[in-house]
Amino acid sequence: xxxxxxxxxxxxxxxxxxxxxxxxxxxxxxxxxxxxxxxxxxxxxxxxxxxxxxxxxxxxxxxxxxxxxxxxxxxxx
Amino acid sequence: xxxxxxxxxxxxxxxxxxxxxxxxxxxxxxxxxxxxxxxxxxxxxxxxxxxxxxxxxxxxxxxxxxxxxxxxxxxxxxxxxxxxxxxxxxxxxxxxxxxxxxxxxxxxxxxxxxxxxxxxxxxxxxxxxxxxxxxxxxxxxxxxxxxxxxxxx
Amino acid sequence: xxxxxxxxxxxxxxxxxxxxxxxxxxxxxxxxxxxxxxxxxxxxxxxxxxxxxxxxxxxxxxxxxxxxxxxxxxxxxxxxxxxxxxxxxxxxxxxxxxxxxxxxxxxxxxxxxxxxxxxxxxxxxxxxxxxxxxxxxxxxxxxxxxxxxxxxx
Ligand SMILES: Nc1ncnc2c1ncn2[C@@H]1O[C@H](COP(=O)(O)OP(=O)(O)O)[C@@H](O)[C@H]1O
Ligand SMILES: Nc1ncnc2c1ncn2[C@@H]1O[C@H](COP(=O)(O)OP(=O)(O)O)[C@@H](O)[C@H]1O
Ligand SMILES: [Mg+2]
Ligand SMILES: [Mg+2]
Numbered sequence: 001x002x003x004x005x006x007x008x009x010x011x012x013x014x015x016x017x018x019x020x021x022x023x024x025x026x027x028x029x030x031x032x033x034x035x036x037x038x039x040x041x042x043x044x045x046x047x048x049x050x051x052x053x054x055x056x057x058x059x060x061x062x063x064x065x066x067x068x069x070x071x072x073x074x075x076x077x
Numbered sequence: 078x079x080x081x082x083x084x085x086x087x088x089x090x091x092x093x094x095x096x097x098x099x100x101x102x103x104x105x106x107x108x109x110x111x112x113x114x115x116x117x118x119x120x121x122x123x124x125x126x127x128x129x130x131x132x133x134x135x136x137x138x139x140x141x142x143x144x145x146x147x148x149x150x151x152x153x154x155x156x157x158x159x160x161x162x163x164x165x166x167x168x169x170x171x172x173x174x175x176x177x178x179x180x181x182x183x184x185x186x187x188x189x190x191x192x193x194x195x196x197x198x199x200x201x202x203x204x205x206x207x208x209x210x211x212x213x214x215x216x217x218x219x220x221x222x223x224x225x226x227x228x229x230x
Numbered sequence: 231x232x233x234x235x236x237x238x239x240x241x242x243x244x245x246x247x248x249x250x251x252x253x254x255x256x257x258x259x260x261x262x263x264x265x266x267x268x269x270x271x272x273x274x275x276x277x278x279x280x281x282x283x284x285x286x287x288x289x290x291x292x293x294x295x296x297x298x299x300x301x302x303x304x305x306x307x308x309x310x311x312x313x314x315x316x317x318x319x320x321x322x323x324x325x326x327x328x329x330x331x332x333x334x335x336x337x338x339x340x341x342x343x344x345x346x347x348x349x350x351x352x353x354x355x356x357x358x359x360x361x362x363x364x365x366x367x368x369x370x371x372x373x374x375x376x377x378x379x380x381x382x383x
Contacts, residue, residue, distance in 0.1 A: 016263055016272050031116060045113040055110040056256040059119065063103050063260065087253065090241040096264050100240065103260035108244075108253045 020064030026051060027058050082154040085111065093134045093144035093163065101148060102126050108150050109157055114220055121198040122159070122218065128191040129161040129214045135182065137165025137212055155220040162213040168206040175204070235307040238264070246287045246297035246316065254301060255279045261303050262310060271373050274351040275312070281344040282314040282367045289334065290318025290365055308373040315366040321359040328357070 030050050034042035048055040087108045091097045102123040109122060130146060138144030147162040168174045174181075175196075180189035195202045201217040240261050244250045255276045262275065283299060291297030300315040321327050327334075328349075333342035348355045354370035 015266050016269055017266055019269050020263075027116075041115050041117065043113045043115055044110055044119065047116070054252045055113070056107040056252040058116075059106045059110055060103055060256045060260055062116075063099055066099075085245060085247065085250070087250070088243040089257075090243075091261075092238065094238065097238070097240070097261075100257075100261045100264070104242070104253075104257040107256040107260070108250075111249050111253070 017064055020061045023053075023057070023061035024065040027061060083152065084154075085152045087150050089148040089150075091146055092142050093138040093140070093146055093165075094142045095131075095134055097146075098127055098130045098134070101130050101146070105148060105150050105159060109152070112152060112155060112157070112220060118220055122157070125195050125198050125216060126159065126161070128194050129159075129216070132191055132214075133161065133163035133165060133212070135185065135187070137163035137167075139166070157218050157220065159216045160213060161216075162211065164211040167208040167210055167212055168204065169208055171204045171206055236305065237307075238305045240303050242301040242303075244299055245295050246291040246293070246299050246318075247295045248284075248287055248293075250299075251280055251283050251287070254283050254299070258301065258303055258312060262305070265305060265308060265310070265373060267373050271371070275310070275371065278348050278351050278369055279312060279314070281347050282312075282369070285344055285367075286314065286316035286318060286365070288338065288340070290316035290320075292319070310371050310373065312369045313366060314369075315364065317364040320361040320363055320365055321357070322361055324357050324359055 027047060030047050031042060034046060034050060038046075042050075044055045044058060048058055051058075085108075087104075089101065089104055091101065105126050106119045106123050109119065114122075126148070130148075133144070133146050134140060144163060144165055147160075149160045149162075151158040151160075173179055175192045176189075177193040178189040180187040192202065192204075195214070195216060199216045199218045201215070203215040203217075204212065205215070206212040238261075240257075242254065242257055244254065258279050259272055259276050262272065267275075279301070283301075286297070286299050287293060290299075297316060297318055300313075302313040302315075304311040304313075326332055328345045329342075330346040331342040333340040336342075345355065345357075348367070348369060352369045352371045354368070356368040356370075357365065358368070359365040
């Protein structure tokens, strides 16, 4: 996430909605990897620790993958 | 030695606007994150919060954005309790409202499955409602053994 | 034609426990994401909420978890206002407390930079405090023109 944030910080135009989507994809990938490694469904904290963010941030990021955060984006994408 | 049971609560208050539904879901799920649930558990709870908040917006306040919605979330060990309250129209016949496929607003293409979803995803669903005074939905869930186990680790 | 200014609010109430700090930060961020802000704006606001909540936990309530913290967030167009209230010890000398590097708890290795960070990241920082009654921090920020612009798009 550090690298993502640094990358995004260079471009102030980047919207939260977009960066959250990237994080949500990373969460999905990490969850799959951990499931294989642990042979069970990983918990939120296990996924958060693997990525190096707080569990609450995962919840926030996942919301971005559910629906467009704003109508503007629906129109735009 | 027994560890003392972890308890915590939060309360949330916002207007009955559809753009607050997503905020309410995230706030409840973020609060419950401290219990270390699985993502599946959290998704269930978010769905249920959405259903209840949507009901308050559409049925309780008939989309009047001045309406106020309250959410209280409590944690007691691995048991969670979420209470959603509105001060809207209320429900005349709660038994009828709980029936799968029953909806009082077929013209809005409502599915009539809100309460059924809540009952499927949660252990207990209590509905307190009074015509003209409002509705409180109380939802209780014991987190799955798996997430309980990982709490102990 | 002018669009009417979008307004909205939320209120949050929780105990003064450090495990609620990231919940509070994410709840405020989730509420503000309806404005689709930039990463920078949102990161700044999250940092500032953390600083204020930590102050209430550590200074206001001296880590007594019974203490209650209130957060009210308002949106008015692209202006946001976040208000953090505790009913704790209060601040004797607000001017002194605002000084960079000033801390009343050097033994806890506090940096004394909380208020300085708030002043740097927000447009306005108002401190209302009364000894023995508590503290309210009012934070105002106009989202950057950039995000304003993209809001219009
Ligand atoms: N908060 C509420 N206030 C008033 N009526 C409600 C509320 N929640 C549910 N109801 C009533 O219960 C019915 C069933 O709700 P639900 O199962 O969610 O189906 P739907 O929302 O699709 O109609 C609604 O059609 C409505 O008549
Ligand atoms: N909510 C509060 N209640 C009581 N005192 C506070 C509160 N917030 C800040 N203070 C006082 O202001 C001082 C400066 O705060 P801050 O700049 O955040 O530095 P630090 O928290 O590192 O001490 C604190 O040391 C404390 O004395
Ligand atoms: Mg419904
Ligand atoms: Mg501080």
